[in-house]
Amino acid sequence: MKLRAFEAISRALSENGVRYIVAGGLAVNAHGYSRFTADIDLVIALDAGNIVAAFAAMSAAGYEPSLPITAEQFANTSLRQRWIDEKGMRVLNFFSGEHPETSVDVFVYEPFDFEVEFETAMRGELLPGLPVRFVCIPTLIAMKRQAGRARDLDDIQHLQWILDEEQGHG
Template sequence: MGLYDDVYAAFEEAEVRYVVVGGMAVVMSGHVRATVDLDVVVDLDPEAALRAMQALEGLGLLPRVPIALTDFADPQVRESWIRDKHMQVLSFFDPDHPAREVDVFVAYPLDFDSLTAGAVPTRVGDRTVPVAAKHHLIEMKRVAGRPRDLEDIEALQRLMERGAGP
C-alpha cells in the first residue's frame, strides 16, 4: 500500500473532485525524484470543500495550523488566509507518521474545470488517480519559480518532447 492510498480512497468515497499536483504529480508523470508530501487541488465549492476536510480528518490527519476545518469551506475565510497570512496551502500531517503530509490549495492555482478536464487518469495501486497534465504542472511551477520547480519544468519538458503522455 502506498503512502497516500488511503487519501485517494477517502476522497473517492466522499466524492471529492481533486487533482494531484506538485512534486508527487511530477513523479507520477514519469520523472524520478524524491518527494514526500502530497499536493492536491480540491473542488472549493463549500459543500465539496467541507467533504474534503472531513475525509482528511477521518484519516486522522491534522491541520498544521489551529483552525476549524469548517472554515476551509468558507470562501471569505480562505480569502482572508491568502490576504492576511499569505497562505497558499493548508497543510495536514499524520501524528502517527510525521513524514506524511497533505497540502491542500486554498485557492485554485489554475482554472479548476480546465485542471480537472486535463487531468491524466493514473493508476496508483488499485485505483485511478487524477494527476495534473504536464502542461498544467509546468504552468504552476513557473509561477512558483523555486529552484526545484525550475528543475521539474525541465524534466517535464523533456518527458513531453519524448512523447511521454499528456
C-alpha cells in the same frame, strides 16, 4: 513520502466523493520524472460541499489541519482570500500521527480552472480500483514557474523534455 500514506489519503478522498487533483512532486513523478518528494500536494474543488467532504476524508485517513481551521471556515471564500492577502497563505497543511513522515498540503485557492483541469488531468490507478488524477504537464509547468524555486526549475526542464517527447519533438 510514504506510498501507504498516499494510498490512505486517495482511498478516503475517493470514498467520500471528493473532487481533487494531485499536484507537486507526486504529479512530476506520475509523469515520468522520478524524484524525491516529502509531501502530497492537492488541489480540491473549492465549493462548500467538496471542502466539507475533503476535511471528513482527511480526518478518516488520520489527518488533521496543522492550524485550527474548520471545514466551514475553509469553505468561506472571503476568509480564504484574507488568509492569502494578509498571511501569504498558499496551502493548508495537514499532518497525521499515523503517517508522521508524510504531510498533505491543500491549496487554499484554485491555481487553475479546476473544472477544465479535472477533465484534462492525467488519470491513473494508484492500486486496482483506486483512480487518481494528476495535473497535466502544461499546467504543472505553469504552477512550477509561478513557484520558481530551484527544485521547480529542474522539474520544469524535465517535464518539458517529457512533453516534447510525447509530442514527437524530442
